[in-house]
Amino acid sequence: MTDTFIDSQSVREYLLGLQQRIVGKFEELDGQPFLRDAWEKPADAPLGGGGMTRIIEEGNVLERGGVGFSHVMGKTLPPSATAQRPELAGRGFEAMGVSLVFHPRNPYVPTVHMNVRFFIARANSGAQRPDHHPSPLGEGPGGVGESNRPAGRRNAPPLGEGHGGVGEPDKAHQAPAQSADAWWFGGGMDLTPYYATEEDARHFHATCKKALAPFGADKHPRFKKWCDEYFYLKHRNEPRGIGGVFFDDFHEMGFEQSFAMMRAVGDAFLDAYVPIVERHKHREYGPREREFQAYRRGRYVEFNLVFDRGTLFGLQSGGRTESILMSLPPKVEWKYNWQPQPGTPEARLYSEFLRPRDWA
């Protein structure tokens, strides 16, 4: 790690460009435009800042899809960010990111989520700005926001010494000095199919692996495992989907390389997902497939509202509710104790895909 300037303006520009590229591609694919909804928090709001929400509803390909950019700042880190990092509690913070969830209409096209983000926890003085003052990065890990560990998860993975994981109480003492800003990147993408195929799973994971390869051979296995563990519905004993990659609290390579790695993940999204959409978007389906899709979407709602730290962080910090909850699916069903019939394509999702596997 090296001392360096934190160029948050470049991060912001990258994020806005990424949002535009993804929306542009999906407007072309869908044939329908995304709505453009710029928002700004009032000056006296507990969470300041603003963002740009791009959303499509009732599209041809996407039944509901949102790509949000937000750049917010607040005076006090909320509980979802600080629960396991008491030394950062109460600090001022700044967060920017692009977050997307696409819920396709065709049940043969998987739902997808991608998020890249940059976080700064201010020094306690509140006066320093990391883009004006160098941050002594060597002093310890930063890491908050969409936390790296689901609450109460039991089997923490051995992520290596360089990880500096949020949520590992034994590392809490490695806090940055109170007078220093802390910063970190986070991101990832994961796929949630209804009628899964091995080809899709291999392609999605291989694309993630390729994107991370320039940053060290350890990155993909670490972030793949982290993803499997993060997107897990404890109360169902079930993964949300077939995974992908997830990282948070990342600064171990210094600002430039950490930022480059976040960009690599963001840039890989279209390569990872678009071929899967193209492959299935014209497949025929009927009420049976739509029903299974609506039922499985219930799991997405359960994960996002019960476990997802990004969602809870947003809601708890006074974020913009409609932008946060645009991740929820358009039409959802709950049924009591529903189980697929053995031997059906629906049963195959559970038996062959909803279990962590080495797809890449």
Next chain:
Amino acid sequence: MTDTFIDSQSVREYLLGLQQRIVGKFEELDGQPFLRDAWEKPADAPLGGGGMTRIIEEGNVLERGGVGFSHVMGKTLPPSATAQRPELAGRGFEAMGVSLVFHPRNPYVPTVHMNVRFFIARANSGAQRPDHHPSPLGEGPGGVGESNRPAGRRNAPPLGEGHGGVGEPDKAHQAPAQSADAWWFGGGMDLTPYYATEEDARHFHATCKKALAPFGADKHPRFKKWCDEYFYLKHRNEPRGIGGVFFDDFHEMGFEQSFAMMRAVGDAFLDAYVPIVERHKHREYGPREREFQAYRRGRYVEFNLVFDRGTLFGLQSGGRTESILMSLPPKVEWKYNWQPQPGTPEARLYSEFLRPRDWA
């Protein structure tokens, strides 16, 4: 308050009888039977015990409705119960209750929730059983489970000296001695209409008021206010519905009278709700009303998964997921930033009903 034996066997019998009465009445009203699903946790489960789930799906009147009885015991109070009562953390506990949510098919019939429950936090020794040993009730309040305060709510109501509210940090020091069992009752019911009427609102609240009248004039205003504050979606700045009554952590009148009050609430449910169902169940509706109902049901999901302590307690303590989540609606929709047209019946729900009012 008087020292007394805790007759948990009688509470259990009352709860099972109440479940049967309610299910019997609604089987008659609906014309379709409720499924009967008895469950028992494995001997080595973190949460022991069992229950009886009664559920109807695709009924004539109820699109989805569940009435659950459960009686569970665990070795360690989970976070949702102890977050604000650190002195009870780690205690063994026992909880029994009946909980119901009815989601009618006809959008003119409101959704309803009712719950009555009894909770015991074991003395630290773990050896005492409160039905065998008198509990020194004068030592302080007990109170966990479906907590009385949404996390992080700002304006705590002045509930009076006798309240002993969970979630009031300034009362946390009034903990029972570590060697004593703590017990309490909780309960309530609340109504969530889509197309509301003043007549329904007045009838529902008046029935609650009448049920509580024998237990002191203070009870209804306290519990009505508590309900308005508990069933509140902070991130929407919106009540869940038109309220009703809610209480928790209740033992201030001693076991016999506190139990009698819980029974009064349980017994009032059919009187409060059935006339409203009868009044509207044959009203005609179309896709517009169904769409509004599906949209508003999204709020129910948001409340139950983000805020409801009973749900979180169940999921965190290793409760039976399908029984806990039978409160979720059958068919739900999310739409971005949807607002009703001014002057419509949909707008009237927001302007005239989704605000606390003195209905009784």
